[in-house]
Amino acid sequence: MGIEINKNGFDQAHSLLSDIVFKLKADKKSEADLQKLKLLQARHNNPDFELEIAELICGDNNSFPYRSSFFLTKFFKDLGLPYEHDGTTRRFWVRDVLLMLNIHDLSLVFRKGLFNKRDFRKHAKDHQLNHEEEYKKAIKEFKEILNDSLEIDNGMDLSYLLDLNINVELLFDRKTKTNDEQLDLLINEAKDRFFIPKDKQIALEKLWDAFERIKTYFSSNKKKSSTELVTKASNGFDFKLIEDEFKLLTKIGNEYKIRHHETDKKEVTKSKHIDYLFFRMLSLIDLCIKSINEE
Amino acid sequence: MTDKKKIDFLEGAMVKLYQFSTFLNKKNLEAFEDLKIGISNALNEEERIRFNQIDFHNEEVDFKEIMDDDLPF
Numbered sequence: 001m002g003i004e005i006n007k008n009g010f011d012q013a014h015s016l017l018s019d020i021v022f023k024l025k026a027d028k029k030s031e032a033d034l035q036k037l038k039l040l041q042a043r044h045n046n047p048d049f050e051l052e053i054a055e056l057i058c059g060d061n062n063s064f065p066y067r068s069s070f071f072l073t074k075f076f077k078d079l080g081l082p083y084e085h086d087g088t089t090r091r092f093w094v095r096d097v098l099l100m101l102n103i104h105d106l107s108l109v110f111r112k113g114l115f116n117k118r119d120f121r122k123h124a125k126d127h128q129l130n131h132e133e134e135y136k137k138a139i140k141e142f143k144e145i146l147n148d149s150l151e152i153d154n155g156m157d158l159s160y161l162l163d164l165n166i167n168v169e170l171l172f173d174r175k176t177k178t179n180d181e182q183l184d185l186l187i188n189e190a191k192d193r194f195f196i197p198k199d200k201q202i203a204l205e206k207l208w209d210a211f212e213r214i215k216t217y218f219s220s221n222k223k224k225s226s227t228e229l230v231t232k233a234s235n236g237f238d239f240k241l242i243e244d245e246f247k248l249l250t251k252i253g254n255e256y257k258i259r260h261h262e263t264d265k266k267e268v269t270k271s272k273h274i275d276y277l278f279f280r281m282l283s284l285i286d287l288c289i290k291s292i293n294e295e
Numbered sequence: 296m297t298d299k300k301k302i303d304f305l306e307g308a309m310v311k312l313y314q315f316s317t318f319l320n321k322k323n324l325e326a327f328e329d330l331k332i333g334i335s336n337a338l339n340e341e342e343r344i345r346f347n348q349i350d351f352h353n354e355e356v357d358f359k360e361i362m363d364d365d366l367p368f
Contacts, residue, residue, distance in 0.1 A: 002354075003320055009351040010316035016345055017305045017312070020338070024298045044341040047348075 011100040019043075019103045036103045038150075039110070043103070046149035054094035056114060056142065063138040064114070065123035079113050081105060114142070151198075178289055180217060186210035187285060190278075200274050207281050208253045214288055215246075232291040233284075245284055252277065301337055308334050319352055327351075 019040055026033040043049045057075065059066035067075060069085045072094060076083040083097045098106065117135070124131035176187040190206035193199035215226040226246060234242040252258070257265045258277075268274055308330065315327050331351075335343050 003324065004353040005316060005319050006350050006352055007316065009349045010312060012349050013312055013346065013351070014309055016342070016349075017309050017334070020342055021302050021305050024302050044345065047344065 008096055008100060015100055015102040022103060036107050039107060039146075040103050042146050042149035043106070045152045049145075049149055050098040051091065051095045052145050052149075053098060053109075053114075054091045056138075056145075057094050057109075058090045059123075060091055061141070063134065063141045065119045075113055079105075079108055081109075110142075115139070176289060178217070178292060180213070183210055183213045183217070186213060187289075191282075194278060197271075200271065200278075201268075204268070204274055204278050204281075205258055207278060207285070208258045210285060211249065211253070211281060212259070214285060217288075217292065229288055229291075232294075233288050235291065242284075242287075249281055249284060304337050305334070308337075315351075 023037060023040055026037055028034065028037075046052070055061060056064045057067065058064075058072065067090075069087065069090065072090060073083070073085045076097065081097075081101070085093055098109070101109065115135075115138070120135050120138070121131050123129070124134050176184045176191075178184055186206050187210045190203045190210060193203035193206065215222050215229065218225040218228045230239060230243045230246055254260065255266060257267045268277065311330055315323070315330070319327055331346075335346055338346055
């Protein structure tokens with residue numbers, strides 16, 4: 001038995017690798033490169049990206065002009081791309097062609113092919129539709145595919161599922177239960193969101209909101225109530241140390257974009273710093289809740 | 296792997312892939328599979344998923360080896 005080479009597979013691999021090289025070399029200050037990087041991100045995030053775009057090119061929906069076999073070949077030839085429809089199922093054939101195109105050619109397909117106004121005018125005239133409305137509808141549909149592809153998250157953090165992190169054992173395994181239902185909700189939501197990568201910043205904000213709330217656990221007088229809380233939390237330990245931790249974390253919450261979002265606030269951009277602040281705050285809140293529940 | 300090393304590696308890999316695309320056979324199949332593993336290891340998760348979905352070759356059926364009994368007619 002011999003080997004039958006799949007030429008299309010090699011072309012797909014070449015495009016994939018050249019796209020990755022482009023991603024690493026791209027000029028992040030160039031608008032054209034940034035547009036292609038965004039497209040590439042959508043392409044790599046969504047395994048069905050090419051198939052979804054193929055359906056638009058074929059017009060297998062209501063928004064884009066229908067293209068028969070002849071017009072699919074013409075579509076690519078008009079863009080200088082030498083592909084000829086071979087009679088197989090149209091959308092799968094187009095998907096396979098798109099897989100062979102690098103991000104520069106794909107960008108050309110979008111700019112000069114998919115949104116070619118002449119095709120839309122003809123499509124609208126043939127079906128007695130409003131050309132402008134059809135064009136807007138098509139843009140909306142395309143944008144939805146792009147946004148959906150970009151929003152596909154990175155999945156679940158395995159450390160959460162496998163309980164590999166000691167912090168998970170100590171701080172995440174139990175649901176918070178105090179006499180303040182609102183406080184419990186804030187802490188539990190922060191814990192739940194923390195393991196969804198795109199929600200980490202929100203988790204941090206929720207936790208800081210919980211911290212501000214727990215300071216008024218004993219009375220609405222924040223200063224009096226938080227002193228009582230510090231006293232309980234430091235019982236048998238070091239009042240000043242816990243008080244300093246309260247003050248420092250309050251300062252961090254006020255100076256960084258955690259509780260306030262004014263332009264002069266500093267951003268916490270790196271995931272490792274969000275993790276650090278999250279666990280530092282969660283440890284303090286956990287200590288406070290244990291101390292409250294000991295009463 | 297730094298970006299620079301990854302670029303150099305992938306550019307080299309593209310040349311090798313091109314060469315295999317013209318003369319892949321049973322004798323060099325193992326070397327080709329090693330190249331694929333090397334490429335796969337250099338990629339991040341999303342890139343690797345895409346790369347591993349690619350079909351580079353099929354087994355070519357040798358009709359001389361098919362017995363009459365295997366045929367459906």
